[in-house]
Every structure is written in structure tokens, then in C-alpha cells.
Amino acid sequence: MYSRPGLAFLCLWAITDAYNVLIIGGTRFSGAALWKELYDRGHTVTVYNRGKTPAQAVVRESVDDFDARIRAATFLQGDRQDPEQLRRLIDPDRYDYVYDMNAREEPDTKPLASLFVGHSQLKQYVFMSSAGVYLLSDEMPHLETDAVDANSRHKGKLESEACLQALGIPWCSFRPTYICGPGNYNPVERYFFERLEAGRPVCVPSHGQHLTGLGHVEDLAVAMANVVDRHTVTTGKTYNVQNRQAITFDGVVRTAAAVTGRARDSVEIVHYDPGTVEFPAGAKAFPMRPQHFFCGVERAVQDLEWTPRFDTVEAILRDSYENDFVLLRDSGGLRDDFVCDDIVLQKIQGVSKAAAEGASV
Secondary structure, eight states, X not given: OOOSOOGGGGSOOOOOOOOEEEEESOSSHHHHXXXXXXXXXXXXXXXXXXXXXXXXXXXXXXXXXXXXXXXXXXXXXXXXXXXXXXXXXXXXXXXSEEEEOSOOXXXXXXXXXXXXXXXXXXXEEEEEOOXXXXXXXXXXXXXTTSOBOTTSTTHHHHHHHHHHHHHTOOEEEEEESEEEXXXXXXXXXXXXXXXXXXXXXXXXXXXXXXXXXXXXXXXXXXXXXXXXXXXXXXXXXXXXXXOSSOEEHHHXXXXXXXXXXXXXXXXXXXXXXXXXXXXXXXXXXXXXXXXXXXXXXXXXXXXXXXXXXXXXXXXXXHHHIIIIXXXXXXXXXXXXXXXXXXXXHHHHHHHHHHHHHHHHO
16 A cells, blocks of 8 residues: 655545556656656556666655665666567566656667567556647647647657557556756756846747646656556546646746746847747757647546646746756856857847848938
8 A cells, every 4th residue: 555655645546556667767857756756655666777877866855765765666777679688677467557758769669568468467558758749730728639740750759659559558648748847857947047047138939929838747747657546547548748727938938037036027038030040050049849839638637636736837937946946056057058049139139230220221
């Protein structure tokens, strides 16, 4: 039975038996949060990965609790694309639930998932997908029944979902939007905080009114853990996960300003047309796609009895700022990379200067 308190208080869930759980990945951000959530609920966790990233304590986890979680886990090291290694290291009859947190392409997914074909011990293969699979739509929010984009950069996630369905094993998948929170290795929140603290304008593509969805990593972990003992409901389904509301890009900037102790209307926002600006190859000028990108989460709320604890963008950003960004800043870990910003500002200034000169003629 559950014996340890954890993130599970974020929602309502029924007390269930403990299970053997296999996590693929598990040492970074969403995988680490999920591992802790499952451990806190009393499940026995095995972590399978390449062994290249050491496990670290997550925010709000004491050193003693982290040490206990490490001691309780089993660690397997191998290549997930190598069927021979997988057969040697993983006993498919041992695990009740598999959480696949890091597959990007179908060749990542199939060798592992194939192990569980015909093994009735498996209750659910839970796959980490992405809301990036949805086709751009005139109607929002994205729902799980929406059309998907077979040519999206996340098409490997779609192909993996199709692979799981074709194998005939019990599976479900999660499609989060932008996952935020302490430990985020994608500089989503950091983009805004870094510019605000440097006293710089915040460059935002297009008109700044595109609506986007953010979600907290701990809320995602709770939703995924809630699949346990709900597999008869979740099998074959996909689940969107984010905060219940969407927010504009400009709204993210203003909310980030408030979180850092600045007046919401004090920040300078510079809008630009991303199609007219040339950035260095491989550079990412803005951490979010310049389009409406948010999802409805009612299916997760109903099927998983799940409610986000971090239910506002301010709550999400505040946790990221206070428990991640400030620590990174104070340790000298910021990159201070404003190359793309400077290109935008020079472009804007050049256009403004030309317009002013034209008006004076």
C-alpha cells in the first residue's frame, strides 16, 4: 500500500497496491519528477537508461529523501535500440507499468515495447508524446481528437504511438504543451527572466497575442502516475496536459516581470516579424512557436481524477524563478546570450530610422 507522502496530494486518487514500475530515462526533469512521484506512492521503481546523466534530487526533496529514493531503486544501463541488450536486462514478466519518457522516434520505441507483447503482467505502457503532434487548426484549444500533423518535427512521437497500437499492448500517451518548472533544461522560462533581470527589452515574435499553454512538471508527473489502476479506462487513449488556461506571449512577459518583482507594465516588449529577420544557423530566437498552441485537458481531468496544483501561469513561473533561476543566476550559470535579440533590435532600429528619414523628406 502507499506508505510515503509525496506529490500525490495534488489531486484525488484511490489507495492502491504497490507495483513494479520500469521508467525509461528517469534522471532528467520530467522523468525525475515522475520517478519521485511513483516512489512517494510506494511503487518499486527500476530505472533504465544509458547511464550518462546522474540522478539528482528534485526541488523540495531533502538529501535524506533523495538518498532513500536512490537506495530503493534498481538501475539498468543499456541501449534502448539494442534488442539483445533489452532482452538480457529486462524481464517483461516483472513489470506492471512501463513509463517511456525519452523515445523520440519509432526505432527508439519498438525494440522495447516489443518485449511486452504477449505478457499479461503489463497493465500499461505509458508513452511521453507531445502536443506538438497536432495539425495547426482554426479551432482551439487542441483536443485529443484533433487532426495530427504527419510532417511535424514530432512525427516520431506519432509513429511511436502507432507502433504501440499495432503491437497490441495496453498503452496510453501524454501530450504536454510547454513543460515548465525547476530543473527545466529547455530555456522556456529562463528566456524571459534573463532579459528582465538584465534590464533588456523582451523580443516577442509577431503581435504578441498568440495564446500558448504552460504546465508544471510536477502536475505532469501526477497525471502520469494516476494511470496506475486506471488502465481499463486509459488504454488506447492520448492525454493533453497543461495548465487549464492559455496565456498570450505578451502576458507571459508581464507575468514574468511580476514574478521578478517588477511592475507588469514596466517591461519593454519589442514585436517583430520573424519572417523578415535572419538568425544564425541553429539559433533559437524565442522559446515558443509563433502560433496559437494550447490544449484542452478535460479528458485527463475526468479519466485521471487530476487537477493541476500550479493552476496559474504566475504560480508556474514563480516556482521556476525562485527555485531554479535565482540559484542559477547566483551561481554564475547564466549564458547571457542575446545575439538574436541584438539582431532583432538592430533590424527594428533600422526600419524606424528609415521611416523617420522618409517622413522628413
